[in-house]
Amino acid sequence: MPQPGNHLYHVTFRCAGLEGDLQDFKMPQWSPGFYGIGNYARYVSSFRADDGASHALGWEKVARNTWRVVSDGAPVVVLNYDVFAAVTFPANSYLGDDRAYISPSGMFLYPVDHLRSPVTLNLELPAFWKQISTGLEPVQGKPATLQAADYDVLYDSPILIGNQESLTFEVKGVPHNVTIENVPPEVDRTRMIADLKTMVTAATALMNDIPYRSYTFLMMGRGGGGIEHSNSSSNQFDGKTLTTPAGYLRWLSFICHEYFHNFNVKRIRPLALGPFDYDQENLTSMLWVSEGLSVYYQDLILVRAGLMTRDQYLTKLAAAIGTFENLPGRRYQSAAESSQNTWNVGSGFGGGRKTTGSTVQASNPNLYYNNGGMLGAMLDLSIRSGSGNQLSLDDVMRSLYRKYYLGKKRGFTDAEFRAECETAAGTSLAEIFEYASTTKEVDYAKYFALGGLALDFTTTETAGGFIGLDTFAEEIPASAQPVASGGGRGRNSGPEFKLLVSDTVSGSPAAAAGLKPGDRIIAIDGIPATVAALNDAINAKLGGRIVLHVSTGGAERDVALDVAKKLNRTYQLTPKAAAQAQERILNHWLRKAL
Numbered sequence: 266m267p268q269p270g271n272h273l274y275h276v277t278f279r280c281a282g283l284e285g286d287l288q289d290f291k292m293p294q295w296s297p298g299f300y301g302i303g304n305y306a307r308y309v310s311s312f313r314a315d316d317g318a319s320h321a322l323g324w325e326k327v328a329r330n331t332w333r334v335v336s337d338g339a340p341v342v343v344l345n346y347d348v349f350a351a352v353t354f355p356a357n358s359y360l361g362d363d364r365a366y367i368s369p370s371g372m373f374l375y376p377v378d379h380l381r382s383p384v385t386l387n388l389e390l391p392a393f394w395k396q397i398s399t400g401l402e403p404v405q406g407k408p409a410t411l412q413a414a415d416y417d418v419l420y421d422s423p424i425l426i427g428n429q430e431s432l433t434f435e436v437k438g439v440p441h442n443v444t445i446e447n448v449p450p451e452v453d454r455t456r457m458i459a460d461l462k463t464m465v466t467a468a469t470a471l472m473n474d475i476p477y478r479s480y481t482f483l484m485m486g487r488g489g490g491g492i493e494h495s496n497s498s499s500n501q502f503d504g505k506t507l508t509t510p511a512g513y514l515r516w517l518s519f520i521c522h523e524y525f526h527n528f529n530v531k532r533i534r535p536l537a538l539g540p541f542d543y544d545q546e547n548l549t550s551m552l553w554v555s556e557g558l559s560v561y562y563q564d565l566i567l568v569r570a571g572l573m574t575r576d577q578y579l580t581k582l583a584a585a586i587g588t589f590e591n592l593p594g595r596r597y598q599s600a601a602e603s604s605q606n607t608w609n610v611g612s613g614f615g616g617g618r619k620t621t622g623s624t625v626q627a628s629n630p631n632l633y634y635n636n637g638g639m640l641g642a643m644l645d646l647s648i649r650s651g652s653g654n655q656l657s658l659d660d661v662m663r664s665l666y667r668k669y670y671l672g673k674k675r676g677f678t679d680a681e682f683r684a685e686c687e688t689a690a691g692t693s694l695a696e697i698f699e700y701a702s703t704t705k706e707v708d709y710a711k712y713f714a715l716g717g718l719a720l721d722f723t724t725t726e727t728a729g730g731f732i733g734l735d736t737f738a739e740e741i742p743a744s745a746q747p748v749a750s751g752g753g754r755g756r757n758s759g760p761e762f763k764l765l766v767s768d769t770v771s772g773s774p775a776a777a778a779g780l781k782p783g784d785r786i787i788a789i790d791g792i793p794a795t796v797a798a799l800n801d802a803i804n805a806k807l808g809g810r811i812v813l814h815v816s817t818g819g820a821e822r823d824v825a826l827d828v829a830k831k832l833n834r835t836y837q838l839t840p841k842a843a844a845q846a847q848e849r850i851l852n853h854w855l856r857k858a859l
Contacts (some may be wrong), residue, residue, distance in 0.1 A: 266391060266426075270362045272351040278344040279317065280376055288334045288342055289327070289377040293543035296370040297421050298492035298526070299356035300607050302546065305371035306330040308349045308358075317341030330544070332374070348372055353488030355423065355499035364427035364446065365394070366485065368499075370420045370543070384413045390426060398431065398444035399424040400481045400497035417541065421494045421531075425483050430454075434462045440479045441465060447486025447504035452513075460572055464521050467570035467859055471562075471659055472528050472666060480527070482520065491519060493526030517572055518581075522563035529562070530555045533665045536676040551679060552604030553701055557637010558658075560585075561645075569858040578855060579718070582642065583836040586709060587722075589635040591833050600640065601702045603632035643697050643712040644686055649850045650715040651690035657854070661685045704768070716851040717843030722834045730803040731831040732811070733773020734780060738762040738796055764794040774826045780815065787821065788814040803828055 266274055278290075292306045306329055314322040314332075316339040323335040336342050348371070350358035359366040376382070388397060388409045401411040401422045413419040430445040432454060443458060461482070469475045477496035488501040500523055506512035530538060537549035549555075564581055567573035589595060598606065645658035664685055669677045677685075687694050700707050710720040741761045766784040769776040786794040789802045790812055802811045806828045813824045840851065 266360055266365055266389070269360050269365060269391060272349055272360050274348045274350055274358065274360055274365075274367075274372065276344075276346055276348060276372065276374075278346075278374055279341065280344075281317075281341045283336065283342060283376060283379075284338075286335065286337050288336045290332045290334065290344060290374040291377055291543070292330045292374050293370040293420060294330055294545065295543065296356040296368050296492070297417075297541060298494060298530075300546075300552070301356070302608065303356060303371055304329065308371065310347045310349065312344070312346040314345075315343050317343050331377075344374065346374075353501070355488070355490050355492040355501055359487070363487070364425065364429070364485075366499075367424040367426070369422060369424070373416075373419060375416045380416045382415060384416060384419050386411045386413070386419070388424070388426065394427050396429050396431060396444075397424065397426055398429060398442065398481060398483060400477075400479070400494060418495075420543070422497060423483065423492075423494065423499045425485065432458055434458050436462060436465050436469060437475060439475050439477070442479065442481040443484065444482065445484045447502075448484065448507055449504055452504070452507045457507075460517060461520070463570045463572060463859060464517065464566060465524065467566050468521070468525055468528070468562075470858065471566065471569065472663060474666070476527065476532060480524075482524075491523040493523045493530055495527060495531045498523035498526070514567075514573065514577070517567055518563050521566055522559050525559050525562050525566065526555075528666065529559050529662065532670040533662060534670075534676040535682075536678060538676060546608040548605055548608065550601040550605045550702075551682065552607060553600035553633040553637035553640060554682060557600065557633050557635075557639075558641045558662075560634050560638035561641030561658075565855075568855055571857045571859055575855045579838040582638075583720070583838040585635050585638055586720075587834055587836045589632075589639065590836070592635075595632065595636075595704075598632065599701065599703050600633045600636045607633070637701075639707070639709065640697060640701055643700075643709070644694065645854065646712050646715040646850065647694055647697065648686065648690040649854060650846075651692045654846070654850050654853055656689045658686075658689075661689050664689075713838060714843075715847065716854055717840055717847035718838050718851065719841040720836060720838055722836045724832050724834055726830050727833040729831045730807040730828040731773070732775050732803060732826045732828055733770035734766060734775035734799075734826075735768040735770075736764050736786065736796070736799065737767050739765055762795075764796065764799065774829060778824045778826055780813075780824060781817070783817075785816040786813050787816055 292309065294302050294304060296303060312324070312332060314324045314334045316322055316336070322337070322339065322342065325333050327333045332344075334342055334344070348358060350360040353359050356368055356371075358368045358371050385404065386401070387407075388411070390397070390409060397409060399411065399422055401413055401419070401424065404410040404412050413422065425444055425446070427446065432443040432445065434441050434443070441461070443461060445454075448457070465480075479496060481497040483497060483499045485499065485501045486504055489503075491498060491500045498520070500520055502516065502519065507516050535549040535551040535555060537547045538555065541547060564573055564578055568575065568578050641658065648661065649657050665677060665682070669675060669681070683694070683698055699705060713720050739762060741763055764786045766780050766782055766786065768782055769780050786799070788794055789798050792798050807830065808828065810825055810827050813826065815822055815824050843851075
C-alpha cells in the first residue's frame with residue numbers, strides 16, 4: 266500500500282507445491298457475516314503470473330471470479346495484482362490517507378481445492394502507520410507477519426491498519442483487544458473497557474464457555490454497520506454518538522449484538538452457514554434465528570450485566586414491536602422467507618428496493634431482525650412457562666452449542682432447532698413457528714402475559730396518507746416486453762417493471778375495494794403505475810380519492826380508493842398484577858446476573 270491516497274493495494278501471492286499444468290485461482294464472491302454477493306473480483310486489475318524466477322506464465326480469466334494460470338508443472342506460481350478499495354463498509358476493503366481496512370474475502374485469492382491449506386500474510390506498511398489490529402495470529406519473530414490455519418480463517422479475519430488506539434482487558438485469563446479509531450477523547454475509556462468486560466463476562470457466563478484464544482473489537486468510523494467473526498468483529502459507527510447516555514447505550518447494544526454472534530452464527534448455526542461455498546449464495550430460512558435471536562440477546566445480556574435496566578429493556582422491546590408492526594409491507598413475506606431472500610439485496614444494506622410509503626423491497630431485513638427478536642422473546646417465555654421456569658431459551662442455546670458445534674461439528678437443521686425448543690418447553694410451540702413461516706398476525710399479548718406483562722398500544726396520526734396497500738415492483742422479462750418498431754428496446758431503456766399487490770391491511774380502503782395479492786396496478790389516476798407515482802398520489806390526495814386501473818387475471822377494471830389518514834401505533838409493556846408463577850418468570854427472565 267505505498268500510496269494510500271490512490272486506494273490501490275498491491276498483492277503478491279506466492280504458492281508452492283501445486284501439481285498439474287493448469288491452476289485455477291479464485292476470489293470469494295462474498296464475505297462471511299454479510300449475506301450479499303460482493304462481486305469482489307471487479308476491483309482486481311493488473312493481474313499477471315510467473316514461475317517464481319520471473320518467467321511469465323500464461324493465464325485467462327475463465328469466470329467472473331476465476332483466473333486460470335498455465336503453470337506447465339512449475340513448482341512455484343507467483344501472482345501479482347492490484348485491488349481498488351474505496352468503499353467504507355465492513356464487508357469491503359478500504360484504503361485511504363486515513364487508514365487501511367482489509368476485508369480478506371475481497372483481497373486474497375485462493376487456489377481451487379486448497380481452502381484447507383495454511384496461509385502466511387506479510388503486510389508492508391507505510392512508515393507513518395504503526396498499528397495492526399486483527400484476530401489473526403502473529404508469526405513470532407517476524408514483524409507485520411500473520412498466519413491463518415486455512416483460508417476460512419483468513420477470510421473470517423478483517424485487518425485494520427493505521428494509528429488507532431489499542432486497549433485490552435481479560436476475562437478468565439483470555440485477552441480481549443479493543444481498537445478505537447473514532448471515539449472522541451471526552452468519552453471515558455476506563456468506563457468503555459469496564460462495560461465491555463462486564464458484557465463479555467455476562468455473555469460467556471450465559472454460554473458457559475469462551476470459545477477463542479483472544480478476541481479483537483475493531484471500533485471504526487467512516488461508514489456504518491457491523492459484521493461478526495469467530496474471534497473479532499468489525500464495527501463502524503459515528504463515535505460522537507457515545508457522548509450521550511442514550512447513544513452510549515445504543516452503542517453497547519450494537520457491540521453486544523456483533524459479539525454474541527461469535528456464539529450464535531459462528532458456532533451455533535444453520536447448516537447452510539458453514540462450511541462455506543464462496544462462489545454463490547449460502548441460503549437459509551433461519552436468519553430469524555441467527556440474526557433475530559442475536560437481536561433478542563443483545564439487550565438481554567446487557568440486563569444480565571447490569572448495563573441496562575429492566576424498564577429500559579421493556580421500553581426498547583415495545584418499541585421494536587412498534588417498528589415492525591408499523592412497517593409498510595411487513596406482511597409481504599414471513600421472517601423465514603425474508604431470511605431466504607435477503608441475498609437478493611445484500612442483507613438490506615447493500616442495495617435493492619427499500620420499504621417506503623406503500624411499497625416493500627424484495628427482502629426486508631427487519632422481518633428477520635426485529636421480528637426474529639420478538640419470536641425469540643416469545644420462545645423464551647413459552648419455554649419458561651412450559652417448564653415451570655426450570656428451563657429457558659438459554660438452555661436451548663447451550664444445548665445447540667454442545668450438541669451440534671462441539672459434538673457433531675456441524676450446523677443444525679430447521680427441524681432440529683424446533684425440536685430443541687419444544688423439548689425444553691415440554692410442549693408444542695407450533696404457533697410460534699407458524700408465526701415465523703407465515704405472515705399471520707401475531708398475538709404478542711398472549712406470550713408476554715406468560716411473564717406477567719401487559720402489552721398496550723396507543724394510536725396517533727402521522728404524516729402521509731394511507732390506503733392499506735402493500736406493493737412490490739417485479740421486473741418484466743425481456744422476452745415479455747413489447748418490441749419497438751425498429752426491432753429493439755434501445756441501449757439505454759433499462760429494465761421494465763410491473764407494480765403488483767403483495768398484501769392489503771385488514772379493514773383498509775384497499776381491502777374493502779377487493780384488491781388481492783397478485784393484482785397488477787397498471788395506472789394511477791391515469792398515470793403509468795410506478796412505486797413513486799403511487800406514493801405521490803397517496804400523499805397528494807389525503808382526504809380525497811385515487812383511481813387505480815388494475816388487472817386481475819387478465820381482466821381490467823378501475824378501483825376507486827379513499828385516502829385515509831396514516832395512523833401509527835406506539836406500544837407499551839408494563840408489569841401487571843399476576844400469579845406467582847408469572848412473577849417468578851419475569852424476575853428470573855430479567856434478572857441482573859452479575
